[in-house]
Amino acid sequence: MKYTATFALLILAIGIQTQRRSTICRCRQEDACWPTTAEWSSLNQSIDGKLRHLRPVGLPCQQSAYHKEKCDEVLAMTHNSSWRVDHPESLQLVSWESWPEKNQSCQIVREAVDGCAQGRIPLYSAAVESTKQVQQAVSFAKHRNLRLVVRNTGHDMAGRSSAPGSLQILTSGLKGINYTENFVPFITQGSAEPMGPAVTIGAGILTGELYATGSEKGFVVLGGACSTVGIAGGFIQSGGMGILSPSKGLGSDHVLQVEIVTADGSHIIANQYQNEDLFWAVRGGGGGTFGVITSVTLRAFADLPATVTGIQINTPSADAIFWAGVKTVLSILPELTDAGNSARMIVLPASSTGGASASFEGYTFNKKGAVSLLALQRALDDFGIPFKLSHDFQGNLSRFLAAPKGVDLAGISVIPGSVFLSYDLVASKDGPAKVTSALSDLRLGPGSSFSVDAFGGGQVVNNKNRINSAVHPDWRSALLSLTVGRGVPPGYTLETLKSIESELENDQLPRLRSLEGGRKGAYLAVAYPNEVYFQDSFWGKNYDRLLKVKRAWDPEDLFITRVGVGSERWDDEGMCTRADSGLWHALARF
Numbered sequence: 001m002k003y004t005a006t007f008a009l010l011i012l013a014i015g016i017q018t019q020r021r022s023t024i025c026r027c028r029q030e031d032a033c034w035p036t037t038a039e040w041s042s043l044n045q046s047i048d049g050k051l052r053h054l055r056p057v058g059l060p061c062q063q064s065a066y067h068k069e070k071c072d073e074v075l076a077m078t079h080n081s082s083w084r085v086d087h088p089e090s091l092q093l094v095s096w097e098s099w100p101e102k103n104q105s106c107q108i109v110r111e112a113v114d115g116c117a118q119g120r121i122p123l124y125s126a127a128v129e130s131t132k133q134v135q136q137a138v139s140f141a142k143h144r145n146l147r148l149v150v151r152n153t154g155h156d157m158a159g160r161s162s163a164p165g166s167l168q169i170l171t172s173g174l175k176g177i178n179y180t181e182n183f184v185p186f187i188t189q190g191s192a193e194p195m196g197p198a199v200t201i202g203a204g205i206l207t208g209e210l211y212a213t214g215s216e217k218g219f220v221v222l223g224g225a226c227s228t229v230g231i232a233g234g235f236i237q238s239g240g241m242g243i244l245s246p247s248k249g250l251g252s253d254h255v256l257q258v259e260i261v262t263a264d265g266s267h268i269i270a271n272q273y274q275n276e277d278l279f280w281a282v283r284g285g286g287g288g289t290f291g292v293i294t295s296v297t298l299r300a301f302a303d304l305p306a307t308v309t310g311i312q313i314n315t316p317s318a319d320a321i322f323w324a325g326v327k328t329v330l331s332i333l334p335e336l337t338d339a340g341n342s343a344r345m346i347v348l349p350a351s352s353t354g355g356a357s358a359s360f361e362g363y364t365f366n367k368k369g370a371v372s373l374l375a376l377q378r379a380l381d382d383f384g385i386p387f388k389l390s391h392d393f394q395g396n397l398s399r400f401l402a403a404p405k406g407v408d409l410a411g412i413s414v415i416p417g418s419v420f421l422s423y424d425l426v427a428s429k430d431g432p433a434k435v436t437s438a439l440s441d442l443r444l445g446p447g448s449s450f451s452v453d454a455f456g457g458g459q460v461v462n463n464k465n466r467i468n469s470a471v472h473p474d475w476r477s478a479l480l481s482l483t484v485g486r487g488v489p490p491g492y493t494l495e496t497l498k499s500i501e502s503e504l505e506n507d508q509l510p511r512l513r514s515l516e517g518g519r520k521g522a523y524l525a526v527a528y529p530n531e532v533y534f535q536d537s538f539w540g541k542n543y544d545r546l547l548k549v550k551r552a553w554d555p556e557d558l559f560i561t562r563v564g565v566g567s568e569r570w571d572d573e574g575m576c577t578r579a580d581s582g583l584w585h586a587l588a589r590f
């Protein structure tokens, strides 16, 4: 009773205070404060001619602006992830290029007649190639009060690397890979301990590029599965999970040093010895939030052999046999990851070509892993579950990881929703059956899938007391990141989108969360992009500290992203502060 009264008074007090606060907006193109042509030109000069005006990637295909060769290229390359990396006017998930609330989109179809609007594509792009150029672009955005976004490859699944009416800092041109046998962190006073083999990369280095260099030099890093994702940007700032996670930990667990340009234009080096708060925050606190990372130093491991075992289950429909197969796979994941091995399974209960499919890939590095996968095959046989088996022995894991895979598909529209499933749940006697039952109850239709990423457990959990970083504490008890990918049909309407989002948010995610007693923890890189309680869902108890670090380094929120730290006081696109931002934030924390 006493608690309720105190709570009500607190809310009232904050509400009154909020009413007094006026809304602040970024400078928009239609505003008098928008930079003049001469001012844009001076920015262009200060970054050595690297400024570009962006128009949507589908523009050459519109009837009014039709250009056959350019349109042919767009149509041919639209699903090519590398091509999208190289086109700053595009994103990997096309749904984030549109702005359905304003009915703004630019369709990629030949001679489209509906017109082509800018949507969420930034208006200008500063394609930086040096730290000095990053500083110039940051200062320009700060002093002109512009909406600023940071984009590397455009893979973000919650639209964090774009925003309407914004200036984009494009980091993909910040290249460079330097391997060292014994990395010593930079320190201004005293001496730092050498940390062993490491590699320092520019912010624009793609995962595949780094693996390829590793395969030449004999090292491997903790990166993800998609060769066109950037490592230094969203991956490490999201936390970073990969094939090696159960044996080594998360990608962010192996960040040794970060160079970053902060909101006041300073170039900072953060590591365990200096700027420790920033160093803590950029390891899991979310991309585009604390500054522009220009380079990162990652621990390098000796390259190693691996066996990739494929198990393909196809049935005419998602019947009892199919789900028994899924359950059998889930059952072996605890022992597989205990021994430092990992796996991923993509489940399509209703594939567009008909039937149901579960595609499992196991990544094993030791005998125990091989034994677990043999046991899995025997169990599938015993239950009469038909499957196709493949084995691929890789002498060098880094060479295998460098090659593009099916997961590199781009130019599609997907709305993800995700949960962590704990080791304790999946390893419990009836855990796999409960999870399978929840998955089958979701009744996913064609174009939608589950991704079961067994990249937790093992060393991810063991690092609980060894690594102090901003990742959600639930990572340290998780075995799986389970993601539902809801496909969005081409040419969708706002109504279709809202209906898919509503199903995911109000029915499917709550069902999955009920497996863990309603806990909301999720891997922020693949989580539901409109998560209302994103603070709790993406960071748990780390959120309050993250907000303090954010306020200390970026008090005016120059770096703001959708569902990012500090974004509760801004509208969805980070253009104006919410009139009720103080109240909203206070409520969100309860």
Ligand SMILES: Cc1cc2nc3c(=O)[nH]c(=O)nc-3n(C[C@H](O)[C@H](O)[C@H](O)COP(=O)(O)OP(=O)(O)OC[C@H]3O[C@@H](n4cnc5c(N)ncnc54)[C@H](O)[C@@H]3O)c2cc1C
Pocket (backbone or CB within 6 Å): 092, 149, 150, 151, 152, 153, 154, 155, 156, 157, 160, 161, 171, 203, 223, 224, 225, 226, 228, 229, 230, 231, 232, 233, 234, 235, 237, 238, 239, 240, 241, 242, 286, 287, 288, 289, 291, 292, 293, 294, 407, 408, 409, 525, 526, 561
């Ligand atoms: C097909 C696909 C496969 C994936 N596979 C994996 C996987 O195996 N493991 C995994 O952990 N994740 C995976 N992800 C998620 C991926 O790690 C995140 O989407 C990540 O944020 C992408 O980072 P990016 O820099 O490449 O993308 P971007 O969209 O360019 O950026 C992502 C975020 O980071 C910010 N950012 C980018 N560069 C910088 C910088 N230099 N400084 C500051 N902020 C920056 C952006 O503002 C944005 O907020 C996958 C995603 C997709 C779409």
